[in-house]
Amino acid sequence: MVANRKASLPRVYGDTPSFLGTTVLNSKALESGYDVIVAGVPWEGTVTWGSFSGCEMSPKTIRHASARYGGFLPEYGLDLFDYLKIGDIGDVSVHPNDELETMKNVYEVMGKVYANHSIPFVLGGDHSFTPEIIKALSDNIDGNIGLIHFDAHLDNSKSFGGDKCPRCGPIHRISQIEKVRNKSIVHIGIRGPRNSASQFEYAKEMGARMFAINEIRKRGIDDVISEAIDIAHKDTKYVFVTICSDCIDAGFNPGGPADFNGLMPYELLPSLYRIGASGIAGLDYVEVYPGQDPHGFSSHLASWAFIYALSGMASVKKG
Numbered sequence: 001m002v003a004n005r006k007a008s009l010p011r012v013y014g015d016t017p018s019f020l021g022t023t024v025l026n027s028k029a030l031e032s033g034y035d036v037i038v039a040g041v042p043w044e045g046t047v048t049w050g051s052f053s054g055c056e057m058s059p060k061t062i063r064h065a066s067a068r069y070g071g072f073l074p075e076y077g078l079d080l081f082d083y084l085k086i087g088d089i090g091d092v093s094v095h096p097n098d099e100l101e102t103m104k105n106v107y108e109v110m111g112k113v114y115a116n117h118s119i120p121f122v123l124g125g126d127h128s129f130t131p132e133i134i135k136a137l138s139d140n141i142d143g144n145i146g147l148i149h150f151d152a153h154l155d156n157s158k159s160f161g162g163d164k165c166p167r168c169g170p171i172h173r174i175s176q177i178e179k180v181r182n183k184s185i186v187h188i189g190i191r192g193p194r195n196s197a198s199q200f201e202y203a204k205e206m207g208a209r210m211f212a213i214n215e216i217r218k219r220g221i222d223d224v225i226s227e228a229i230d231i232a233h234k235d236t237k238y239v240f241v242t243i244c245s246d247c248i249d250a251g252f253n254p255g256g257p258a259d260f261n262g263l264m265p266y267e268l269l270p271s272l273y274r275i276g277a278s279g280i281a282g283l284d285y286v287e288v289y290p291g292q293d294p295h296g297f298s299s300h301l302a303s304w305a306f307i308y309a310l311s312g313m314a315s316v317k318k319g
């Protein structure tokens with residue numbers, strides 16, 4: 001077990017350590033040579049359901065949770081730090097009273113990461129900012145983009161009240177990006193009564209592939225992930241991964257909504273290793289609510305998710 005190293009870890013601000021103790025970078029003058037750059041987006045816009053709120057605090061709690069861990073996974077026999085150079089640029093500036101200004105800031109910082117030939121791993125925040133990462137990717141590459149989306153919900157609402165960038169609508173906004181191949185959008189873990197028939201029909205209309213939880217249970221997660229990887233990479237050069245915490249069953253995700261019948265951690269984590277090994281152009285993990293999770297289990301799970309995806313990427317370099 002890696003000892004708690006908070007006292008000696010680099011800090012991105014205050015007493016908050018960098019993710020996994022990686023080098024703290026200056027986003028205004030990025031150093032070249034970094035495979036992956038971690039960033040936080042401490043943003044929450046409109047709360048769309050009940051009292052589940054406070055996810056703007058999760059970049060901090062996930063970084064604190066990560067202080068417990070190293071990069072070695074015995075089940076794969078590798079240490080990700082032997083193969084990947086990783087830095088942390090701290091948090092993107094957010095404007096609590098201006099969602100569009102916040103989105104612009106996310107886009108600009110992610111553009112700098114991609115221009116640096118690095119891959120962003122992003123700590124949310126709510127789900128509304130993911131399209132800005134993919135816009136930045138789109139503007140820095142040639143070729144089409146696929147998407148793997150872990151979530152209980154389709155998140156393709158076209159609007160929510162007066163919110164221009166609702167957290168329930170990132171997939172709609174992503175589907176409007178020219179280089180995104182909509183038939184290479186894959187939803188994994190969809191389930192439950194907080195989805196609507198109109199969202200279901202819209203997902204089919206745009207050509208996205210949905211793996212609902214009953215199909216996953218029937219076929220097994222390994223078979224589903226194999227097909228998901230194939231779909232996301234079909235006729236694309238880049239694949240982005242976005243993970244909403246509620247893809248995980250509520251019993252294992254106390255810092256998330258009460259969405260039951262979900263994926264188990266033993267299904268998500270090896271899946272992220274495989275997806276990381278298949279080649280990805282970025283990943284975010286969103287919708288963790290630290291205020292309802294005093295022991296930080298969901299923040300720890302987010303740290304594990306990052307580590308497994310990074311380890312999959314490292315396995316390619318290991319050969």
